[in-house]
Amino acid sequence: MEFNAETIAGFLGGVVEGNPETKVNSVAKIEEGYPGALSFLANPKYEHFIYSTKSSIVLVNKGFIPTSPIGATLIRVDNAYDAFASLLRLVDQSRPRKKGIHPSAIIEEGAKVGQDVYIGAYAFIGTNCHISDGCSVYPHVYIGDGTTIGRNTTLYPGVKIYHDCKVGENCVIHAGTVIGSDGFGFAPQSESEFMKIPQIGNVIIEDNVEIGANVAIDRATMGSTIIRKGVKLDNLIQIGHNVEIGENTVMAGMTGIAGSSKIGKNCMFAGQVGITGHIKIADGTKIGAQSGVTGDIKNENSILLGSPAIDHREFLKSSVIFKKLPEIRATLIKMEKELDALKKAK
Numbered sequence: 001m002e003f004n005a006e007t008i009a010g011f012l013g014g015v016v017e018g019n020p021e022t023k024v025n026s027v028a029k030i031e032e033g034y035p036g037a038l039s040f041l042a043n044p045k046y047e048h049f050i051y052s053t054k055s056s057i058v059l060v061n062k063g064f065i066p067t068s069p070i071g072a073t074l075i076r077v078d079n080a081y082d083a084f085a086s087l088l089r090l091v092d093q094s095r096p097r098k099k100g101i102h103p104s105a106i107i108e109e110g111a112k113v114g115q116d117v118y119i120g121a122y123a124f125i126g127t128n129c130h131i132s133d134g135c136s137v138y139p140h141v142y143i144g145d146g147t148t149i150g151r152n153t154t155l156y157p158g159v160k161i162y163h164d165c166k167v168g169e170n171c172v173i174h175a176g177t178v179i180g181s182d183g184f185g186f187a188p189q190s191e192s193e194f195m196k197i198p199q200i201g202n203v204i205i206e207d208n209v210e211i212g213a214n215v216a217i218d219r220a221t222m223g224s225t226i227i228r229k230g231v232k233l234d235n236l237i238q239i240g241h242n243v244e245i246g247e248n249t250v251m252a253g254m255t256g257i258a259g260s261s262k263i264g265k266n267c268m269f270a271g272q273v274g275i276t277g278h279i280k281i282a283d284g285t286k287i288g289a290q291s292g293v294t295g296d297i298k299n300e301n302s303i304l305l306g307s308p309a310i311d312h313r314e315f316l317k318s319s320v321i322f323k324k325l326p327e328i329r330a331t332l333i334k335m336e337k338e339l340d341a342l343k344k345a346k
Contacts, residue, residue, distance in 0.1 A: 001025065001094065005057050008038070009075045011090070012083045014059070018073030024057050027088065033058075033072075040084040059083050098136060105137075108145070126163065144180065150207065162219060168207035168229065176214040179203050183218040183225075183241020183259060197221060199241060206230075212237070212253070221259075228265065246283065264300070274307070288312065 006020035028037035030046055033055030040059035041050050050058055051068045058072045059080040077083040098118040105123045107113060114133035119125070123137050126145035131137065134152040141155045144163035149155070153171040161167065162180030173179070185197035201220025205227045211217075212235035219225060220242045227239070230248035238256040239245070245257070246265030255269050258277035267281060270289035275281065279293065284301035287293065292307035305315035321328075 001091075005073045005075060008057065008087070012059075012075065012077050012086065014075040014077040014083065015062075016073065016075055020073075022056050022073040024055075027084075027091070028055055030055060030058065038087070039072075040080045042079075042081040042084075102139075114151070120157070132169070138175075147180075156213075162203075165203045165205075165219070167205045168209065170208050171205060172210045174211060174213040174215075174235070177211055177216070179205070179211075179217045180219040181216060183221055185221050185241065185259075201225065201242070203227070209233075215239070218243075218259075234271075240277065252289070 002023050002025040004020065005016045005018070005022045009016045024036055024038040026037050028034060028039055030039040030041055030049045030053050033039050033053035035054055035056055037055045038057045038059070039053060039055040041047060041064065042061065050066070050070055050072070053072060055072050057075060059075050059077055061080050062076045062078060064076070099116065101117070101119040102121040102123070104121045105119045107125045108127040110127045111125045111129040111131070113119070113131045114135065116134050117131055118136040120137060120139035120141070122139055123141045125131060125137070125143045126147065128146045129143050130148045132149060132151040135149050136154040137143070138155060138157040140158050142160045143149065144161060144165070146164040147161050148166045150167055150169035150171065152169055153167055155173050156175045158175045159173050160178045165180040167173070180203045182199040185199055186194035187197055189195050199219050199221050201223045203217050203219050203225045206229040208229050209227055209231045211233045214235055215233055215237045217225060217227065217239040218241040223242060225239065225242055226244045228245060228247040231245050232250040234251060234253040236254045237251055240257055240259035242260040243257050243263070245263045246267065248265055249263055249267040251269040251273070252271040254271055255273045257263065257275045260278045261275050262280045263275070264281050264283035264285060266284045268286045270287065272290045273287045274292045276294045279296050281293070281297045282300045282302065285297050286303045287309060288305040290307065291305055291309040293304065293309045297304070303312040304310065305312045
């Protein structure tokens, strides 16, 4: 599809600066721009690219003040990043959607499949499942007995959802993710033996959740592991049994949440964060990359860094000392030698 600057500005509520008839048919990063592409500038450290980019149109914030001539047509908007995201959503939604049920798909007795549904090759839908209207189930997806999938949810290739789980509306679950596998429950019987504890609960995923590739969300021992509405999980995340993640919380890749921990709403976890089991994290908590949390976080909107995680201001003060440790060590050694010399001189 091809759009001109005037049409794009009208959609975004922006103002064209340059030729309103400039046309684009693709998108590109500003540093990799080419004729016919649309880019955006939101981060000031990329500003130097706008003066040399080959992109035909660039979205910029209304307050942007150039320091050199710019060859591209500009569209000034309130927030260039958000505007660009809106355009990407428009492009994504315009793609033709697959429909129909592939003849190799297996739909067990008692399963209910709604209208306007796509079920791909070799997908398996178990007994008494309910696949709601508008869902897309890509090839090699497994949906266990008694599982419910809400309207307009997309399950990409290779997703496995075990029995009796519930997935809400407008969810996206990416390839290779496993939902409802057994929680890590073993009772020690001796120094060398463990007895498996049956995991008889399920997983509940509410509406508007997006889960990345190769995520594992364990079913509850009893009750439910719950992912509340609006949660966004990156790739390669582990969610233990009986965990609850609050509304609109986001987690970056390789984060791990141990069993029975309760994560508040509107939290933000960077990559490789580790949360120990049976603790509570207050609403709005932000945790930096590779941090480890071993106890309750009671204050809302806390910002934590380090392992064990501490208040970010204390961590930054401590990091200054970390860098000086070799110097401090050398000073101590020198002082010890001088002290020994003084003792011998007496």
